[in-house]
Structure formats: structure tokens, C-alpha cells
Amino acid sequence: MTYIIPFKKRPVRIGQGFNGMSHRKWPEDKEDFSYSIDFLLPEGTKIIASRSGVVEALKINGKKNYSGRDLKKGEEAYKKWMNELIIKHSDGTYAAYSHLKYKGSFVKIGDKVKQGQVIALSGNTGWSSAPHLDFTVFKKNSGKYKIKSIKIKFKDYNGHLEDMEIKMKKIIFTDLDGTLLDSRYSYSDAKPALKLIEKKKIPLVICTSKTRAEIEYYRKKLKNRHPFISDNGGAVFIPKKYFDFKFKYDKTKGRYYVIELGTELKKLRDFVKKIKRMGFKIISFDGMTAKQVAKDTGLPLSLAKLAKKREYNLPVKIPETGKKNKNSIIKRLKAEAKKAGLSFIKGGRYSHITGKNDKGKAVKILLRLYRKKYKRRKGIKSIGIGDSENDFPMLDAVDMAFLVQRPDKSYSSEKKKYKRAKGISTKGWNNALMSELKEEND
Numbered sequence: 001m002t003y004i005i006p007f008k009k010r011p012v013r014i015g016q017g018f019n020g021m022s023h024r025k026w027p028e029d030k031e032d033f034s035y036s037i038d039f040l041l042p043e044g045t046k047i048i049a050s051r052s053g054v055v056e057a058l059k060i061n062g063k064k065n066y067s068g069r070d071l072k073k074g075e076e077a078y079k080k081w082m083n084e085l086i087i088k089h090s091d092g093t094y095a096a097y098s099h100l101k102y103k104g105s106f107v108k109i110g111d112k113v114k115q116g117q118v119i120a121l122s123g124n125t126g127w128s129s130a131p132h133l134d135f136t137v138f139k140k141n142s143g144k145y146k147i148k149s150i151k152i153k154f155k156d157y158n159g160h161l162e163d164m165e166i167k168m169k170k171i172i173f174t175d176l177d178g179t180l181l182d183s184r185y186s187y188s189d190a191k192p193a194l195k196l197i198e199k200k201k202i203p204l205v206i207c208t209s210k211t212r213a214e215i216e217y218y219r220k221k222l223k224n225r226h227p228f229i230s231d232n233g234g235a236v237f238i239p240k241k242y243f244d245f246k247f248k249y250d251k252t253k254g255r256y257y258v259i260e261l262g263t264e265l266k267k268l269r270d271f272v273k274k275i276k277r278m279g280f281k282i283i284s285f286d287g288m289t290a291k292q293v294a295k296d297t298g299l300p301l302s303l304a305k306l307a308k309k310r311e312y313n314l315p316v317k318i319p320e321t322g323k324k325n326k327n328s329i330i331k332r333l334k335a336e337a338k339k340a341g342l343s344f345i346k347g348g349r350y351s352h353i354t355g356k357n358d359k360g361k362a363v364k365i366l367l368r369l370y371r372k373k374y375k376r377r378k379g380i381k382s383i384g385i386g387d388s389e390n391d392f393p394m395l396d397a398v399d400m401a402f403l404v405q406r407p408d409k410s411y412s413s414e415k416k417k418y419k420r421a422k423g424i425s426t427k428g429w430n431n432a433l434m435s436e437l438k439e440e441n442d
């Protein structure tokens with residue numbers, strides 16, 4: 001063990017250890033700071049050389065710090081104001097002593113320094129939320145990284161160096177009907193989990209075959225400001241100021257950027273007309289008045305009107321018939337849809353005629369954007385929860401998938417990947433997420 005703690009003050013207080021939240025790999029910059037350590041120190045604490053070497057670089061004229069979370073401002077502060085002393089060791093590794101005090105150095109470039117020699121004063125410059133010393137031992141040009149931090153030990157310290165707070169950002173994707181909403185379209189049984197989700201600031205992304213108009217109704221009630229996926233993956237709606245970076249979208253609609261994945265409604269209508277002519281007895285949403293929809297679904301008339309505002313998806317219903325018969329009809333409908341370049345997807349209350357879109361493709365698009373948004377975290381952990389076949393692509397796209405029970409207490413799939421939430425729809429939703437979220441501190 002070659003290194004000593006780079007100051008004499010005791011006890012040693014560590015703000016962020018190895019694998020800390022802001023000490024991540026940043027592949028785009030070819031930098032890996034996974035093994036940086038933040039020592040909490042009052043400004044002006046004497047810093048000593050952790051290991052002997054030669055002063056390789058020194059910047060000491062930065063005066064300010066930025067303590068916020070804004071990426072751009074943080075990076076600017078990092079470049080402009082962070083004072084740093086870099087010492088090269090005999091084996092070609094380097095140690096960086098960072099966030100030093102303005103003009104707080106006792107050495108200059110080219111100086112030889114001995115282990116334990118006072119070299120600088122700690123500070124709070126650059127992107128820094130509190131006075132501290134960031135200490136990183138690293139190699140240059142190692143593998144794909146220009147800077148690769150190295151895991152080290154200190155010979156005068158046996159304490160804990162791993163960060164205790166490795167946190168992944170969780171994102172939840174949820175179906176509505178039969179999942180977050182029960183058969184009466186109520187989510188009151190999910191209130192405890194909804195509260196926890198809000199408290200932990202976890203994005204809750206609605207991913208449903210419902211229309212944008214219907215989703216907006218529930219988003220308002222839930223005070224949800226996150227993106228959402230409508231029409232069974234037909235479109236992704238992203239509030240305009242949600243991501244602070246540019247991304248591709250197809251159009252703007254009202255307050256949203258819209259990424260369109262679905263097929264326009266006219267083509268879906270034409271297909272339904274065609275299969276009706278072929279003798280399939282199906283009832284299309286289109287052929288129903290809002291009143292009929294209300295009666296059939298149990299929705300209040302005002303919501304039935306919103307449900308009829310289709311954009312990329314046409315719900316259809318197969319009239320009551322034996323289960324065996326129904327399955328064979330579904331099989332044939334799937335084949336017909338495929339021939340027409342469309343999809344027939346079995347849902348809970350209704351089935352859906354859609355384009356080649358599904359919930360999974362839409363979820364993957366949002367996951368890419370979220371990964372970028374939270375790139376300084378350890379990563380994101382995506383959770384999906386649904387109740388029926390049209391949820392499977394969504395469940396396949398996430399890290400952790402839950403199925404809630406259907407009204408007859410069954411689950412719509414035996415697949416191992418889908419964890420079985422205990423409880424019918426909303427109750428299962430609440431149970432699954434309560435136990436998943438309370439375990440860790442997010």
C-alpha cells in the first residue's frame with residue numbers, strides 16, 4: 001500500500017466513496033472517475049501528498065463554485081473554476097487533488113514532492129456543493145478511457161471507501177385499464193404507492209391503449225407531469241421542457257413533442273370495414289356512439305367522449321361467444337391483420353387494431369432519453385406493470401416486470417420474467433410497487 005490519506009485531520013469523513021453518484025464513467029468524454037473519493041474538509045485544510053512524485057499540472061486561479069444540479073452550469077464551473085494539482089508517480093500513475101482553494105498551493109509544476117509533504121489547501125472551487133477534497137488516482141489512456149481511475153487503499157486508514165449510496169434512478173411504466181385503474185376506473189387502492197412514488201420523485205410514465213385525451217384527464221388528477229405513451233404505443237408524448245437536451249420527434253402537438261410510431265386511423269378503419277365484410281363479427285369503437293361506449297365500458301359519458309378521440313389505435317370487441325370459439329377468432333384476426341401489415345392485439349376489455357407499434361417500442365425510446373437524462377447516476381432501473389397481452393412488449397423492455405391479477409385472479413402469462421403481483425389490478429399494483437420501492441432508499 002503506497003498511499004496515505006492526503007491530510008492529517010481526523011476523523012476522516014467521506015462524502016462520496018468509490019462508485020459515488022457524481023463519480024461515474026462518462027464514456028462520451030472517455031473518462032472514468034468511478035474510484036474518486038470526496039473527503040469532507042473545511043476550506044483551508046492542509047493537503048499533503050498521498051504518495052511521492054513530481055508535480056505534473058497545476059491550476060490554482062479559480063475563485064468560485066457552482067453547487068446546483070444543472071449539467072451545463074456544472075460543466076462550465078468545472079472547467080473554469082476548479083483548482084487542481086496533479087502529481088505523477090514513479091509507476092506512471094497520477095493523483096489528482098481537486099477543488100483546492102484559490103491560490104492555495106505550495107508547489108509548482110516540475111517540483112518533486114515527498115509523501116506527507118504539505119502541497120496545498122483544500123477548498124470549494126468548481127462544481128462543488130460543499131467544501132471538500134476530491135482525490136483520484138488514475139492512469140492515462142487505459143483501454144477506451146483517456147482517464148481511468150484506479151481503486152486504491154490507504155496504509156493509514158482501514159475505514160470504508162465504497163460509496164454507500166449507489167443509487168439507480170427508477171422509472172415506472174404503467175398500464176391503466178385493469179392495472180392502475182380497477183374495473184370501476186378508480187385508482188384509490190393505489191394511493192399509498194402513488195404517494196411513495198411522488199415522494200421519491202420517481203417518474204411514472206403512463207403507457208396505455210387509451211387516447212391522449214383520456215390520459216390527460218388522469219395525468220391531471222394524478223398531478224403527473226411526465227411523458228406518456230398513448231394508443232398502445234402509437235405515440236410518445238413528451239412535455240416540451242421535460243428533457244434539457246435535443247432529441248428527434250415527429251411533430252409538436254400543444255404542449256408536447258410527439259414521436260409517432262403508429263398507423264393513421266383511416267387505414268385502421270379501412271381494415272375493420274374489410275374484415276367485417278369478410279364476415280367477422282366484431283364491434284369497432286368507431287361504430288359506437290359515446291353513449292354506447294359509456295354503457296358498454298361503464299365509463300361516465302364525459303370520459304367515453306375522450307375515449308372516442310382515437311389517434312393511432314382502434315379498439316374492437318369480439319361479441320360474447322364460447323372461449324374456444326373466441327380464441328380461434330382471435331387467431332384468424334391476428335393472421336388477417338398481419339396480412340394487411342397491421343397488428344391485432346388482445347387487450348383486457350377491448351382488443352386493438354394498430355400499426356406495427358407496440359408499447360415496448362415506445363418504452364425503449366423513452367428509456368434511451370431517460371438514460372441520457374440520468375447519465376450521472378449509476379444508471380436507471382426501469383419497472384413495468386400491466387395486466388394483459390398488450391402489455392407484454394412493455395414488460396419485455398423493462399428491467400423489472402410485474403403482472404397484476406385479472407378480475408378472475410388469473411395472470412395473463414406464465415412467463416417467469418413477469419413477477420406476479422398479489423392482488424387484482426389496482427390492489428396488485430399497490431402491493432407490487434410498495435414492496436419494490438420501500439426496500440431501498442432512492
Ligand SMILES: [Mg+2]
Binds near residue numbers: 175176348387
Ligand atoms: Mg390493461
